[in-house]
Amino acid sequence: MDEILTYAQAAPAETISFGTADGLLSSVWLLVAIPLVSAAVLLLLGKRADRWGHWLGVAAVGTAFVLGLTYFFGLRSLDNKSVELSLWDFIAVGGLHVDFGLLFDPLAGVFVLLITGVGFLIHLYAVEYMAHDPGRRRFFAYFNLFVAAMLLLVLGNNYVMLYFGWEGVGLASYLLISFWYTKPAAATAGKKAFLMNRVGDAGLAIGIFIMFATLGTTQYDEVFNNVGALAGGAVLVLGLLLLLGAAGKSGQFPLQAWLPDAMEGPTPVSALIHAATMVTAGVYLIARSNPIFSANHTLQLVVVSVGALTLLLGAIIGCAKDDIKRVLAWSTVSQIGYMFLGVGLGGAAYALAIVHLLAHGFFKANMFLGAGSVMHGMKDQVDIRRFGGLSKYMKITWLTFGAGWLAIIGLPPFSGFWSKEPIVLAAFAHEGWSGWLFGGAALLGAGLTAFYMTRLFVLTFHGPKRWTEEIEHPHESPPLMTIPLILLGIGSLGAGWLLATSVPDWLTATAGLGVLEESHEGALSHYAVTALALTVTALGVVLAWFLFRNGTATTQQPAGVLVTAARKNLYTDTVNEAVFEKPGIFLTRALVYLDNRGIDGLVNGLAAGVGGGSGRLRRLQTGFVRSYATSILTGALLVVAAFLAVQAGWFA
C-alpha cells in the first residue's frame, strides 16, 4: 500500500501532450461506431429485426470488447500511453474550435474494457431476461445506443465530446428507465431522472462555457496545461460546476434522489447503467479533470465532503429499505460516495477510486443480475421480506450473489477489500482533524455496508420461507442468465486483487494522474486502519446475521426515529420538495401568469399589428397596371428626389 501512495511522486507535473493515433489505434473510432450502427439498424429496421435483433446487439458489444482489448494491448507497447485521434473539426466558429476527436489513454482504456466487458455479459443476460418482452429489439437498440454514448463519453478528447456522450447516456438512461412507459411509476421515474440530471447537466454545460471563456479551449490537454494560470476563484467555480454535473449523473448528494427510482427500468438496465457504468461517469469526469480539482484545495474538500456525506446517506437508507433493487441502488449511491471520497482526496487516491469503480462495476452488476435472477424465479417479487430460504432453490444465483456480497463488504481476500480499504486508509491520511472525520465516515460506512448487505443476503437466501401464496416452486434461471452471473461472480471475487496491483501503475500514464502532492503520515497506522475496518465489518455482518437469521415481519413495523427517517430517504425528498419543488411550482405559475398577460399580450399585439397592417396594406396591391405604374412613378420620384437631396447636402 505504501508503494501505491508514493509511486507517483517520481512523475513531476509536466506539460501534458498526447501522441497521434496511428496504425491499429487509428481505428479506435470503431468502438463508438459499431454499437451506434447496430442501434441505428435495430431502430430503423423496426419489426423486421425482431427475430435476430438482440443477437446483433450482443454481437456489436462483443466486437467492441474484442476491439477494446486489442487497442488496450496496442497501447501497452507505446511509450507515451496516450494517443489522440482527431476525426474532424466539430465546431469552428470564430475563436471556438472544437475537435471531433478521441483520446485513448490508460484511463479511457480501463473504462472501455469495463463498459464493453461487463456490458457484453449484461447484454447476454438480457437476451434471456427480456425474452418474453415484446419490446426486446427496442430494448437492445437503446442498450447499444447507451454503450455507444458511454464509449464516446470516455473516449472524447475534449469537454464538448464528453458532454455529447454525457447527454447521450442520459438519453439512453431515460429511455430505458421508462422502458415500460405504460407503468406510471416507470414514466415518473424517467421524468425524475431527467429533471434531476438537468440540474447537473446545466452545471456541466456552464462549466464548459466558463472553460471556453477563460481558457479559450475545451481540449483536455490545453485546458490542463493552462489551468494553473487561472485565478483561484475561477478554478473553484469551474470545479464546483463540474462537480454539480458529476453529482447529477452519479446520484451524489444533493442530486441522489433519482437513482433509486431509476430501478423501475428492467433489471439489466439497473445493472449496466445504474450500477456499473453510467453512474460512475461523474467519477470519470473528476478523475479526468484531476488537474482542475488538484489545483484548488477548497474544491477537493467539497468533493470529499460530498463523497463522505453521500456514502453515509446511502448506507443508512440502504439499511431500511425492503425492495431488493432499491437496497442495491442505495448501496450504489453509497459506493459511488466512496469513489468521490477517493477522487476528492486527490493524488494517488484518484487511482484508488478508479480501482474501486472497476471492482464495483463487477460486483454490483453481479448482484443486480442476481436480483434479476431472483425476481425471475419469484414472479417479479422484489420485497425481501417475502423471500427467504432461496439458497436451496437457486444454487447458482445464491453462490454468485454470495460472491458479490463478500466482495462489497470488503472481507479479504475478496475484491472490496483491495479496493475500498485503501480509500479508507487514504481518508485517514487526510491532513489534520478532517482525516479523522473522513476516515471515520468511511469506516462507519464500511460497517453499515456490511450490515445492510448481510441483511439483504440473509433475508433473501436464508431463514424461513416467507413467500407470497402464488409462488410454489421458485426455479433457477436458464443458462444464458447464469453464465454471465458466474463470470461476474468470479470477477467479483478475484478481480480486486488483480486490479489493485496493476491498475494504479497503469493509470500513472494518464494525464495528470501521475501527479501526487506530498503524502501525509496518516492519523492511524496502516495496520490499525485495516484492523479497525475488518472489526467494524465483522460487527456489521454478525449483527445483521443475528437480527435476521430467523426472518423478519412481512409487513412494515413501527420503528424509531432513525429507521423511520431512513425509510423516508432521510427526508431528502421532503427537503427537495419543500426547497425546490414548491417554490419552483410557484415560480412557474407566476411566470406563466406573467407570460400570458405581459409578454404574450405584447407579442400578440405586435403580431396583430403586423397582421392587421399587412391585411390593410394588401389592398394597395389592386391588380391594376395603372395603379402599379403610379406606385412605380411615385417611388421613382422619391428616389430621384432623395438622390438630389443627398447631392444638395440636406442629409449631411
Add this chain to the structure above:
Amino acid sequence: MNEFVLPPIDYAALAPILIMMGAAVIGVLVEAFVPRRLRHPVQLPLALLALLAALTMVVLNADKRVITIGVIAIDGPTLFLQGAILVLAAMALLLVGERAIERGGAFVAQAAITADSPDDRRQAERAGGAGEVYPLVTFAVGGMLIFVSANDLLTMFIALEVFSLPLYLLCALARRRRLLSQEAAMKYFLLGAYASAFFLFGLAMIYGFTAGLGDRAAGVDFATIHAAVTTSTASPVLLFAGMALVAIGLLFKAAAAPFHVWTPDVYQGAPTPVTGFMAACTKVAAFGALLRVFHVAFEGARWDFTPVLGAVAVLTMLVGAVFAVTQTDIKRLLAYSSIANAGYLLVGVLAPGRDGLSGTMFYLVAYGFTVLAAFAVVTLVRDADGEATHLSRWAGLGRRSPLYASVFTFILLAFAGIPLTSGFTSKFAVFGPALAGGQTWLVIAGVLTSMVLAFPYLRVVVMMWLSEPGDSTPTVTVPGGLTSAALVIGVLATLVLGVAPAPLLDLATGAADFVR
C-alpha cells in the same frame, strides 16, 4: 484615310454568350423545320447541351480577366455569375422540360385552345406540348449572360431587353389558368417597358455628365463613368438624377420596393417552372448588374448612394415580410419572400469591399437553389385542375405525402434562415460584411424582418403538419425524373451550402474582383 484595324476579340471569353445565342437560333430553326412530334425530344437536350457547353467554357475561362471590345468585361464576378445563371437555368430547364407530371407539360402553344378541351389534349398527345419555350429560355439565358458582363450602360440596356422580352412571352405560356397567365405577361411587359424607359433616361443623363470630362471623350462605359464621378465638371445633378434613374431600372428587375408591384401578380400568373426561372436566374442577373454598376461605375459616390439605396433595402425587406404575412396563395407567398430576399441582397450590395461582393454572390447562388426547389414542389402539389396553389389546400399535406411535406418544410426553414441550411449561411454572408462596413441599421432591419418573415413560413409548416387533411387536400404527384433531379439538386445544395459553405464562399471570394 487611316487603315481600319479590327479590335481584338477574345472569342474564348465570349464563348458562353455565343453558345447560348447560337443554341437559341438553332432552337428557332428546330421549331421551324423539325416535325412537331420530335420537337420536344430535340429541343430539351439541345438546350441542356448548350447550357453544359457554356458552363464548360465558363469553367475553362476561370482565370480570365479581360475586357473584350470595350463592351464586355470578363472578370471574376462575371464568370461566377454566369456560372450561377447557367447552373440555375439548367435546373429550371429540367422543370420546364418535365412531361411526366402532366401530359404535354405546363406550357401551351396556341392561346386559343382551352385547357383540357379535346383540342388541347390532342395537341398534348401529338406535339408533346409547346416547343417554343426552349429557344425563349435559351435567349433569355443568353441575355442574362451579357447583362452580367456588360461593361457599359448601353450594352447593359440591350442585354436587359434581350432577356426581358423572352421572359414576357414565357409568362404568357401557362396551359392552365390561361387568363391569369396572359394578364401577368401583359402587366410584366407594360411595367417592364416603363422601367426600361427610366433606365434609358438615366443613361442619357449619365452620358451628359461624362461630357464634363476634359481629357477624354464622353461615354457610358464604366471606366469613363468612374472617372467622371470624381473629376467631371458637369452639374452633379445630372450624375445623381442619372444614377437614380439607372438604379430604378435595375431595381425593377430585382423586385425591390417600391418597384416590386409586378412581382406577386407575375409570379402567380406565370407557369411555375418559369416563375422558378425568374426567381432564380433573373435575380442573379439583376443583382449582378447592380453590383457592377455600383461597385465599378459609381464607386466614387458610395457615400451618396448608400443611404438612399439603404432606405430602399429596408423598405423592400419590410414590404416583403409584412405582405407575406397575409398571403393565401403559395406562389404569391413565395413572391413576397423573393421581394424580401431582394432586400437582404441589397444589404450585401451596399456592404463595401470584397466581402460584400462575395457574400452577395454566394447569397444569389444559395437562394437560387432553394427557390427553384420550392417551385419544384409547387409543381407537384396538384389536383384535377392543375396545381393547387391556395394555401388552404395545403393543409394536412404532411399526412398525405410526408416525404414532400418534409422537403418543403426543409426549404421553408432554409428561407427562414435556420442554421444548417444555406438560408442561414447566406444571410450570415451578407450581414457580416454589412456589419463590418458600418451598415448596422441595415442588419438590424434585416434581422427584424427575418423574424416577421419566419411567421408566414412557419404558418405553412404548421398547416402542412398539424392540420387534418380535408377532402380538398390535393395529392402530390410523383415527379418524373427531371423534376426529381431538380428537386434533389436544390435540396442537396441547400443542405450542403448550409453545412459546408466554405468551398463556394472561397470561390466567390476568389472571384470578387472587377476589371475596370
